[in-house]
Amino acid sequence: MAYSEKVIDHYQNPRNIGTLDKESTAVGTGLVGAPECGDVMRLQIEVDDATGIIKDAKFKTFGCGSAIASSSLATEWLKGKSVDAAMEIDNMDIVEELALPPVKIHCSVLAEDAIKMAINDYRVKQGLEPIEDNKKHY
Amino acid sequence: MLSFPIYLDNNSTTPMDPRVLEAMLPFFNEKFGNAASRNHSFGWSAEEAVDYAREQVARLVGATSKEIIFTSGATEANNLAIKGVYEMYGSQGNHMITVTTEHKATLDACKKVEKMGGDVTYLSPNEDGLINLADLEAAITDKTILITVMYGNNEIGVVQDLKGISAIAKKNGILFHTDATQAVGKIPVDVLADGIDLMSFTAHKMYGPKGVGALYVRRKNPRVKVTSQMDGGGHERGMRSGTLNVPGIVGFGKACELSQNEMAEEAVRLSAMRDRLEKELLTIEEAYVNGNAEHRLPHVANISFKFVEGEGLMMGTKDIAVSSGSACTSASLEPSYVLKSLGLDDELAHSSLRFGLGRFTTDEEVDFAIDHVKTAVHNLREMSPLWEMFKEGIDLKTIEWAEH
Numbered sequence: 001m002a003y004s005e006k007v008i009d010h011y012q013n014p015r016n017i018g019t020l021d022k023e024s025t026a027v028g029t030g031l032v033g034a035p036e037c038g039d040v041m042r043l044q045i046e047v048d049d050a051t052g053i054i055k056d057a058k059f060k061t062f063g064c065g066s067a068i069a070s071s072s073l074a075t076e077w078l079k080g081k082s083v084d085a086a087m088e089i090d091n092m093d094i095v096e097e098l099a100l101p102p103v104k105i106h107c108s109v110l111a112e113d114a115i116k117m118a119i120n121d122y123r124v125k126q127g128l129e130p131i132e133d134n135k136k137h138y
Numbered sequence: 139m140l141s142f143p144i145y146l147d148n149n150s151t152t153p154m155d156p157r158v159l160e161a162m163l164p165f166f167n168e169k170f171g172n173a174a175s176r177n178h179s180f181g182w183s184a185e186e187a188v189d190y191a192r193e194q195v196a197r198l199v200g201a202t203s204k205e206i207i208f209t210s211g212a213t214e215a216n217n218l219a220i221k222g223v224y225e226m227y228g229s230q231g232n233h234m235i236t237v238t239t240e241h242k243a244t245l246d247a248c249k250k251v252e253k254m255g256g257d258v259t260y261l262s263p264n265e266d267g268l269i270n271l272a273d274l275e276a277a278i279t280d281k282t283i284l285i286t287v288m289y290g291n292n293e294i295g296v297v298q299d300l301k302g303i304s305a306i307a308k309k310n311g312i313l314f315h316t317d318a319t320q321a322v323g324k325i326p327v328d329v330l331a332d333g334i335d336l337m338s339f340t341a342h343k344m345y346g347p348k349g350v351g352a353l354y355v356r357r358k359n360p361r362v363k364v365t366s367q368m369d370g371g372g373h374e375r376g377m378r379s380g381t382l383n384v385p386g387i388v389g390f391g392k393a394c395e396l397s398q399n400e401m402a403e404e405a406v407r408l409s410a411m412r413d414r415l416e417k418e419l420l421t422i423e424e425a426y427v428n429g430n431a432e433h434r435l436p437h438v439a440n441i442s443f444k445f446v447e448g449e450g451l452m453m454g455t456k457d458i459a460v461s462s463g464s465a466c467t468s469a470s471l472e473p474s475y476v477l478k479s480l481g482l483d484d485e486l487a488h489s490s491l492r493f494g495l496g497r498f499t500t501d502e503e504v505d506f507a508i509d510h511v512k513t514a515v516h517n518l519r520e521m522s523p524l525w526e527m528f529k530e531g532i533d534l535k536t537i538e539w540a541e542h
Contacts, residue, residue, distance in 0.1 A: 003453070011453060017521045034539035035485050035524060038447055042523040060523040064449035068521065117540070 003065050004099035010069035015076050018058040020044040028122025030114035039063035039107065041071050043114035045078055045086070047122055054078050054086060059114075066104040070094050070111040078115065083122065087131060089115055143459045144503045148343075148496030149292050149320060149438060150461060154389070155345035155497065161392040162347065165385035173382045174373060184384045191391025195352055198394040199318075199337065200328035207353045207374045208387055212319040213243040214367075215338030215353035216286075218378060219315045220247040222364025223284045223336070224256055227313070231281035232256045235274065238479040239263055240288050244317055248286075257281070265481050266430035267296035275306055284313045289321035289337075293461075293476040293492055294429030295438030297321065304333025313362060319343055319351075323397035324435055325405060329354055335362050341386065345497055346393030350386030353378075400497075408495050409436035411504050415493060416441065418508040422515055424528075428477055428490060437495040442477075445525040446518040448488030454514030455491070458507050463490035 003011070022029045027046050033039040041063065046056040057075040061068045073094055078086055094100070094108035120130035145153070165187060173188045175181025192203040209215045220234070236248050238260050248258045259277040263269050269287065285307045290297045300316065307314035315336035321327050322337075323344030329337060340351035355377065356362045363377070370379030416439045419425055424444035442463070443451065452462050463474040463482075473487035482490075491511065495504070519525040527534060 011450075014521055019526065031523065032540045035534060036483075038449070038485075038488060040523055040539070060521050060526060062445065062450075062518075062522040062524045063447050065453040067447075068450060113540070 006073075006098050007065050007069040007100070010072040010098070011065040014059075014068060014072045016056075016058050016072065016079075017060060019060065020046050020056065020058050025125045026122075028118040028120070028125070030117030030119075030121060032110050032114045032117060033063070033067075035062065039067045039110055041067060041110050041114045043071060043074060043078075043111070043118050045083075045115075045118050045122060047083060052082050052084070054081050054083065063107065063110075064104070066098070066100055066107040067110060069098050070100075070107045071114065073097060074111045074115055083119055086115060087119055140502060140506055142457045144457065144506060145459045146493050146495060146499065146503070146507060147459045147461055148499070149295075149492065149494035151342050151348065152345045152496050153498060154342075154347060155393065155396055157396060158346050158389045158392045162385045162389040165388050169384075171384070173384055174371065184382075187388050188382055188384060191387045194391035194395045194398075198327075198398045199322060199339070199354060200330050201354050202357065204375070205329075205354055205357050207355055207377050208382060208390075209351045209353055209378055210349055210383070211342070211351035212241075212317060212338045212340035213351075214378075215340070215351050216241070216243040216315075216317055217247045218353050218364055218367050219336040219338060220244065220284065220286060221250060221254075221367055222377070223313055223315070224251045224254065225365035226363050227283045231279075231283040233259070233279050233281040234284045234286065235259045235261065235277050235282060236286045237261045237263060237269055237288070239267060239291055239293075239476045240286070241292055241317055241319070244286055244288065263296075263479060267291060267294050267428075267476075267480055268298060268430055268433060269303075271299065271302050271306060274303060278306075278310050278312065282310065282312050284315060286315040286317070289316045289318035289327065290325070290435045290438075291429065291476065292320050293463075293474060294440045294480070295320070295435040296429040297325070297433045297435060299433075300332045300334070307335075308333055313360075320435060320438075323394065323401065324437060326401070329356070335360070336364070341390035341393050344393050344397050347386050347389040350383050350390045352390070404497060405436040408499070411499065411501065412437055412439050412493070412495055415439055415495075415504050415508060419511060422512060425515075426486070428480060428482065439493045440477075440490055441493075442482065442486045442490040443515050444486060444489065445522050445528055446489050446515055447522075448490070450518050451489055451491065451514060454518055455511055457510055461492040461494075463487045463492070 020027045031042045041061045045054045048055045057078040059071040061071045091108035091112040171180030171184035173184040196203040313335045317338045322339040335356045337354040342348040428440040473484045477487035
């Protein structure tokens with residue numbers, strides 16, 4: 001399969017690989033996918049309590065080039081955004097940016113789910129209600 | 139100088155040896171006759187060339203030239219052997235025995251036999267890819283007419299105990315067919331010593347051209363016949379009609395001659411190279427060799443790397459041409475059925491690489507492959523959450539995954 005240049009770039013030079021302290025109340029963690037499905041994505045955000053701005057984002061992904069690129073791109077987009085704005089990131093934005101083919105759309109879905117899971121993990125730690133995701137992907 | 143990607147997929151196909159090409163060239167235009175034309179010199183010279191090639195092919199496997207039936211390749215030879223035996227010997231029984239790790243050409247021909255009313259037993263191999271001879275004996279019934287077990291496996295290189303299998307077949311009066319596509323030309327194969335009744339093999343796995351292969355059909359003790367699957371002019375003793383592919387057959391013959399002369403030396407060189415590749419790659423943590431490490435072809439290594447994903451691994455090893463344990467060109471990831479038959483879970487089957495070294499593989503290329511794979515696995519693990527969990531001592535089986 002031919003990958004787009006952007007996917008190859010993220011695969012070869014992944015942004016923001018790493019691990020944040022998942023016990024910290026300022027950190028939200030999202031872990032989605034399953035090993036037997038061939039994709040596991042972990043996305044973490046660190047939020048500035050005072051401003052509500054995401055000051056750091058890290059990922060680790062077990063998966064194909066498109067899954068790695070989707071999560072790498074997601075961390076780039078998350079940094080500097082408010083938590084509320086981050087909630088608005090749509091998987092189709094990722095599809096468009098990376099020119100993912102139809103068989104790889106699920107990689108972008110995973111990334112969106114990981115973002116939302118990380119945000120909700122952070123919200124729950126802050127004593128807030130998790131936000132219901134009404135968007136049905138599957 | 140290395141040129142990329144480096145070809146390490148010689149189990150899929152091999153480049154043609156220049157000496158083979160040279161032998162073939164006159165038969166495209168200068169000596170273009172039909173080997174079946176009996177009335178002029180064009181036909182005679184083609185026939186002579188085919189006869190000579192038939193000798194070369196027969197000699198490599200210890201057969202006589204009359205026992206070689208030329209086909210379009212090993213897939214056709216497997217079909218002719220399996221369906222041809224079923225049709226020829228149907229009155230004696232309708233049962234066949236094969237193994238789950240056979241090539242698709244064998245498995246699908248067996249499926250066709252089942253559709254035609256036959257019964258097929260599919261034996262499961264041990265974890266190392268070898269079959270249990272006791273399982274084979276237990277599967278035999280008074281209706282069994284054919285046992286078909288491949289010589290050397292295409293994915294893992296495991297070489298079965300051919301003599302043990304053929305002895306069981308002989309004792310029970312059952313015909314024995316082997317798909318020797320990966321073995322012929324790589325290791326000594328002798329139809330008499332090995333007790334083989336029918337054997338499929340092909341030119342393009344041994345530095346010959348694509349589109350030509352052969353089925354060995356034993357003529358004595360017992361005299362074996364198969365019902366033709368391609369009807370027409372009655373070529374190849376009536377077992378395979380169709381104008382002979384003269385240039386291809388000439389190339390096949392030359393390839394056999396070269397293998398016969400060079401196989402012993404080449405096997406020593408290739409197995410040393412393969413062992414070095416394997417030893418180096420096994421210095422990577424959580425890397426495993428698939429298949430029996432003792433009974434196998436000299437040029438094949440199949441290795442799984444835990445905690446990296448198959449498609450990501452293929453992308454990370456793009457400078458070498460190898461096969462992976464998954465067919466991930468479509469939306470559905472299909473792990474290798476051969477590796478699954480050995481008991482590997484889907485994950486480990488997906489993250490395996492098959493290396494097939496060949497006549498033209500150099501030490502320098504192997505060195506590059508070692509570094510390239512080590513780097514790819516390292517990089518992918520650096521970004522793998524599974525690797526991090528494994529390193530922290532977390533049992534991945536205990537995690538509740540948010541599945542899709």
